Amino acid sequence: MIPLYDNIPTRVFPVITVLLILINVIVFLYEVSLPPQALQIFIHQYGFLPVDLIDFRLDKAVTAMFLHGGFAHLFGNMLFLWIFGNNVEDALGKFKFIIFYLLSGFGAAVMQSVVSLVAGNPFIPMIGASGAISGILAAYIKLYPEAKIITFIPPFFFILFALPAWFFIGYWFFIQVLFAMVMPPGIGGVAWYAHIGGFITGWFLIDLMYRPSKAKIVHYSTLR
Numbered sequence: 001m002i003p004l005y006d007n008i009p010t011r012v013f014p015v016i017t018v019l020l021i022l023i024n025v026i027v028f029l030y031e032v033s034l035p036p037q038a039l040q041i042f043i044h045q046y047g048f049l050p051v052d053l054i055d056f057r058l059d060k061a062v063t064a065m066f067l068h069g070g071f072a073h074l075f076g077n078m079l080f081l082w083i084f085g086n087n088v089e090d091a092l093g094k095f096k097f098i099i100f101y102l103l104s105g106f107g108a109a110v111m112q113s114v115v116s117l118v119a120g121n122p123f124i125p126m127i128g129a130s131g132a133i134s135g136i137l138a139a140y141i142k143l144y145p146e147a148k149i150i151t152f153i154p155p156f157f158f159i160l161f162a163l164p165a166w167f168f169i170g171y172w173f174f175i176q177v178l179f180a181m182v183m184p185p186g187i188g189g190v191a192w193y194a195h196i197g198g199f200i201t202g203w204f205l206i207d208l209m210y211r212p213s214k215a216k217i218v219h220y221s222t223l224r
Contacts, residue, residue: 003080007148010090014086017097025074043067047126048125091143144165
């Protein structure tokens with residue numbers, strides 16, 4: 001399922017969401033400018049290796065959030081960040097949103113690293129924003145469970161589906177858990193446990209950071 005947009009307009013322009021997208025794009029453009037050997041060194045230097053958790057090199061958990069393994073990896077993450085991040089930023093405010101994003105990404109890195117240290121390869125670097133974005137999805141499903149996510153589902157090329165957020169994100173999380181159970185951990189590829197860790201972190205973190213106002217009403221736009 002590919003989300004296209006939702007029906008919740010933001011009250012203010014999502015500055016932090018846009019800034020995060022720009023930083024990710026700029027870093028990716030730098031990555032593709034590097035020759036293969038230099039890129040490999042760059043990824044190992046700024047990506048987060050499971051052994052970095054033991055060495056307390058936690059700064060790499062932050063830098064790893066801005067690295068991506070290819071255009072499809074970048075595009076998918078930035079699409080989800082734009083659709084779901086702008087509303088979570090709207091709810092939390094800019095400063096809290098930054099903290100929420102980084103902590104969700106850190107929670108993702110910790111869970112993936114623990115699994116890799118126990119049952120995988122502790123020297124494979126983890127990169128990507130998907131752990132932090134998983135936390136955003138958890139916040140979104142709690143804040144806007146009845147929001148409609150306009151979704152493209154291959155192979156239905158000419159039909160768009162308006163799926164409730166609780167179903168879209170719930171299905172997404174189910175897929176992460178399913179693949180985490182059937183795929184051997186720590187062999188490279190998709191960091192399924194990072195997605196789960198980021199989601200769990202965001203699920204509990206949003207309750208601590210979000211203070212709803214009685215005067216705040218969610219307005220849903222007309223779908224088209």
